[in-house]
Amino acid sequence: MRLKEIQRTAHPAWSPAPHHPICLALGTSAQQLDASFNTTAALEIFQVDFADPSLGMKLKGSLPTSNRLHSLVWVNFGAGEDGLGGRLIGGSDNGTVTVYSPEAIVTSGAEAIIGQSDKHTGPVRALDFNPFQSNLLASGANDSEIYIWDLNNFSNPMTPGTKSQPPEDISVVSWNRQVQHILASANPSGKAVVWDLRKNEPIIKISDHSNRMHCSGMLWHPEVATQLVLASEDDRMPVIQMWDLRFATSPLKVLENHTRGLLSIAWSQADPELLLSLMVSCGAYDASVVIYELPTTNQWCFDIQWCPRNPALLSAASFDGWISVYSVMGGSLEAQQQSRADQISSSFDTMDPFGTGQVLPPLQVPQPTPQTTLVAPLKKPPKWVRRPVGASFAFGGKLITFESPKAPVQSPQPVPVPRQVFVSQVTTETELLQRSRELQAALQSGSLSDYCQAKIHKAPTDSEQDIWRFLLVNFEDEARVKFLRLLGFSKEDLERKISTCLGKNLQPNGHGVDANDLAEKIQLLSTQVSPGTNLFILLYAPVVLDADGLISQALLVGNFEGAVDLCLNEGRYAEAILLAISGGQELLQKTQQTYLDEQRNSISMLISSVVTQNWGDIVQSCALENWKEALAALLTYAHPKEFAHLCETLGSRLEGERTEKRCLQACLCYICSGNIEKLVECWALQRDCSSPLVLEDLVEKMMVLRKSVERLRNSEVAVQSPILADKLTHYAGLLASQGSLATALSYLPDTSDQVNTTSHSSSDTLSTRTCFKCVLVFQRHCVFSLLDRVQTCNNYTPPAPITAPVMGGFPMEGHHHQPQGQQGHDPSHTQQFPPGAPQEPNVQVRDNLVCVSPCQFWSQNTVGFLVSGYQLVIGRPTSNPCVSLQLLQALPAERVEQREIPTEHMVLKQTFDSLVQRCQLAAQDPQTKRKLEDASKRLGYLYDKLREQTLSNNILGGLHEISRCVAGQNYQRGLEVHTAVVTSSNFSEIQAFMPILKVVMTIANKLGV
Known part of the structure; x- marks a missing residue:
């Protein structure tokens, strides 16, 4: 497809590969005239700008020359670090070889000519530069003259050896592309000579035995050092012969497709399978077939070249005075033939060319119809399009790579080259994998106590050590006592402090009363009756109105409540308590409450909680600075059924401060309660879990706590919390990306629709x-x-064993x-x-x-x-x-x-049953139908709790709000309320029915029922 063109009768030369942007140098061609018979000559540089949609090229610089050129090359010698510049060398018709500076031409500098020599006696038709040493230039002219020029010392050229006899014109010279000291020359008679510059003599001569081969072009194979091609310009033999110097008796291959003689050939350096010859056509020399044919202008072309920088581009110079740039990548071009009438109109002034005072009327020229030229692409993709190497990442941290090895260049016939694909394991998180292996080994072997000990020793901070110490206690006996020690409350230390304070030597016996000591004391007891005392003599209740008298009279008549009130009024609290014990449990509780209400000191609230066992007030109202004391009280006094909830309440208050210190303290509370979900949420609150190592820290604590809970309950703890599932899924993805697939799989559930089936309804x-x-x-x-x-x-x-929920607490001793x-x-x-x-x-x-x-x-x-x-x-x-x-x-x-469901809650059963029935009628997927059948059974747990009236007001309010959303088919709002209820409620109360309720609403939203 034609991309650019310009009207010049000239020899083109592409800028070197490092030069950017791509430029095209044009030197006026010798022995040719244009339509204007202009005899001037110039050297011009044009920029090939494909951003410009027009066919024209922008002129960058021009230099008038005294001689016309037979040949022109642009070498990279003398270019700057950016690749710009270089040298332009032209061979003129009078035997002069001139070296130009492209930068000077572009900038219109005066010193554009760097060197000039007239050593040749005739027209210089052949020029070529050495691909290994760009300062070496070969030139050929009449009388078998061949010179090797050094651009560093341009005045003294050398010859490759003795002139060949008989003297002939040199039509082409070419440097070998693999061996830098080998040069070949050819003349129109069809004879080619190969020169060895180290020996300064020819080493082989090649000629066609038919004597009809008139050589117009010669090129070395880009990769095979011993192969070259010769092109014939004779119309009787329009062929391209390939010769191999190892078999120089006859051509190795003959390419025949042209009907007229070939004037120029070009071999692609980017793809050795593409040999360009004039009509213009591309031939695959290995297959000896034409794989691409490009129509040019109506006239013959005399020069054709590949672009060194862009291998898909080529230039063609034709005898009708046009220089065209083509692309071999195919495409379509709606090329309109340029109207000659436009040129005629521009040559005459339409205002008043003849001085008659009248303006010429516009020239009416019929517009030519556009001609669409469709150019087929190459039959085989060129080599530069093929990826030399490639890489792609695959699942499991695998890296798939391939490369395209080169075929043996010295083989005259194509040899199959094996293609290999390499699969490599890429590991970027070595520390993550090491820690993951240690965790997995501990989980499988059950040696979690040793694992926690190792983590304590490696912990970088004190808070990290505290967390691992608390996790370690879960695998030991007497967990609550050891939790107290970690909080700084040791029973032995306390007894020593009390002994010091009272001045007594307390030696507590941890095993209770010694049996032998008790027996000795019993034997020493006297069995004789003690003599009477005056106790009853003093028991006199005078009829007076003072406090003692009234108390005595109340006791004598059995009025314990009045006696207690009198003692409390007098501040005699010990006597009031003693009398209340005799007055019954109700009076004792009333007396205790009265005493606690009147006492307002630093320990009154603690004493009140110990007596009344109301630890909720302590947890809700204590200062957060005293969180250790509050947790210690829970560890000592809280009932196992209330312990987990109270620890979570204290942890929630600490977590609400949103500081790193308080969050770490809240984590300790959640570890005591065994709430894995709360621990994960709190830990992730102050940390970026997108980091692999931070996520590893979290998973280690999560799995160790999970194992401790399973150990206490003798059953597996299912992962049902969304945040737990999210973290474990992310962690499994990280392990899978590092190639640890088996370990990653162990953290995922067995089925994607795993639900909690551990609860049983009545x-x-x-x-x-x-x-x-x-x-x-x-x-x-x-x-x-x-x-x-x-x-x-x-x-x-x-019956199947019960799987306790995550919210469960730890046992007492x-x-x-x-x-x-x-x-x-x-x-x-x-x-x-x-x-x-x-x-x-x-x-x-x-x-x-x-x-x-x-x-x-x-x-x-x-x-x-x-x-x-x-x-x-x-x-x-x-x-x-x-x-x-x-x-x-x-x-x-x-x-x-x-029992029946209360009337105010019947709407819940009617709404949810109706929703399940609608979904069953609309569902088509068998898996969805199975889920709905399971939902019908699991909603029975909700209805049982409604009959027993065991649900809290918060849960009931949320269920009624969800029911209203379902009735209005606002399932998105219903899911939001569902999330709020689950977040703010005790999961152990709702785990049997809330997950399936979310599944049903999701299915209903999907089915649109």
């Missing part, structure tokens, strides 16, 4: 899973204590016990037993179930039961198990009907 009765006949006993708090294991029926499957195959009464907490105490199985039913089976269910070791009223008393084993069964069946039991 609707899942044992009758659906066992052969037992289940009877609901009206007595709700009956506990079965079995001394022997009960053999189950063959078709009985024990003592051993952890959970019977296998049985469920705790409260799934949010763990039943605790002191050391050595009898361990009783838990029964998780809303109303106690008495399971009755056939007689063969019992073994001889079965415990017998004696039934008394509604209480079950353990009796000794009986030899007749059927008697026990009869007694058990005769138990007066009353069936309990399922």
Whole structure:
């Protein structure tokens, strides 16, 4: 496709490859005249600017010359560091070789001619510069004259050897592209001579045996040092011959496609398979076929060249006086033939050319119709388009690379070259992988205590050490006592301080009262009756109105409440407490509260909380500077069912300060409560978890705390929190990108739709899973204590063990016990037993179930039961198990009907059931249908809690708001309310139904129901 053109009768020369922008030098051609018969000569430089859509080229500089040129080359010798400049060398028709400065021509400098020599006796038709040493230039003229010029010393050229005989014109000279001291020359008779400049003599002569080869061009192969081509200008033999000096008896290959003689050839240095010859056509010399044909002007071309900088460009000079720039990459060009009428009009002045006083009318010239020329692209992509190397990253930190090796250049025939693709593992986060391997090894081996110890030693800060110390305690016995020690409250140190304060030598015995010492003291006790005293003589209640008298009279008549009030009024608090003990539990509590209300000192609130066991006020109102004291009080006194919630409340207050110090303190509270989600949120609050190592720190703490919770509950803790899932997913992605795929997979759930299936509603009765006949006993708090294991029926499957939620707390001192195959009464907490105490199985039913089976269910070791009223008393084993069964069946039991949902909450059941039904009717995907079936079952947990009225007001308000959003099909708002409820509520209360409620709203929003 033609890109640029300019009307000049000249020889072109491209700027060197380092030169930018691309320029084209034009020297007026000798022995040719244009239509104006202008005999002047000039050397011009044009900029080839493809940003300009026009076909013209911008003139950068011009230099008038005294001689016309037969040849012109532009070498890189003398160019600056930016690649600009160089040297222009022209061979004129009078035998002069002139060296020009392109910079001087562009800047219109006076010193444009750097050197000039007239050593040649005839026209200089051949010029070529050495590709290895740009200062060496070869020139050829008449009488077999060949000179080698050094541009550093232009006045003294050298000859390659003795002139060849008989003397002939030198039509072309060419330097070898692989060996710098090899030069070849050719003459019109078809003979080519190869010169060795080191020996200054010809080493081989090549000629066609038919004697019809008139050589117009000769070029060396760009890659194979021993191969060259010769072009014939004879119309009787318009061929291109390829010769190999190793087989110089005959041409290696002959390219035949032209119908007339060839005037010029050019071999692409960027792709050796592209050989350019005039008509213009591109031939693949290996295949000996024409792969590209480009139509030029209507006249023949006498010079053609590849652009050194842009390998897709070529220039062609034609005999009709046009220099054109083409691209071999194909395309279409709507080329309009230039109107000769425009040139005629511009030659005459239309105002008054003949002085007649009349203006000539406009010249009416018919406009030519545009001619669209479609140029097909190359049949084979050129080599410069092919990527020499390539790389691409793949999943798992893999780097895929390839390269295109070069074929052996000395082989006369193409040899297949093996292509290889390399797969490499790229690792950029070595420390992350090392720490990940250490964590994974600890998780798999269970040596988390040693892992925590190592992290404590490596911790860079004190706060980091504190966190790992608290995590370590979770894997040790007597966790609460050790938490207190970490907070700075040691029982032994406190006893020493009290002893010092009281001046006594307290030696506490950790094992209680010594038995031998107690026996000795009992023997020393006297059994004689003590003599009477005057105690009762002093017991006199005079009828007076002072406080002592009134107190005495109140005691004598048994008015404990009045006596206590009198003591409190007199400030005699100890006596008031003592009397209140005798007056009953209600009076004692009232007296304690009165005393606590009147006392306002630094420890009154603590004493009040210890007495009343109301630790919520301490957690909510204590100063945050005293967070250690508040946490220590919870560790000492809080009930296991309340401990986790109270620790989280204290942690939330600390986290609300939004400072790094308070967030670290809040993390300790969350570790004590075992709340993994809160720990992750608080830790990420002050840190950028996008950093791999920061995320590694977080995952280490998350996984260690998760394992400690699983250890205490004997069950796996499922990842259901969005923030936990997000962090673990990001962490797994990092590991996968580093090639640790197996480790990354271990942090992901087994299924993408994993839901919590650990809770069981009361609707899942044992009758659906066992052969037992289940009877609901009206007595709700009956506990079965079995001394022997009960053999189950063959078709009985024990219930699945409970998986405690993340919100659960840590135990008090003592051993952890959970019977296998049985469920705790409260799934949010763990039943605790002191050391050595009898361990009783838990029964998780809303109303106690008495399971009755056939007689063969019992073994001889079965415990017998004696039934008394509604209480079950353990009796000794009986030899007749059927008697026990009869007694058990005769138990007066009353069936309990399922309670109704309160009227104010019935709208929740109606709305959510209706939503599930609409989604089931619209769903087409089997997976979606399975989710909706599961939703129908799991919403039963919500309805059970509504019947039991165990949900807090905050949760109920959020559910009603969600119901209103569902009724209005505003599911986006419903999801926002859902998120707010989950965030602000105790997850253990809502974990059974809130996740599936979100799934149903998401499906409804997707289905548009």
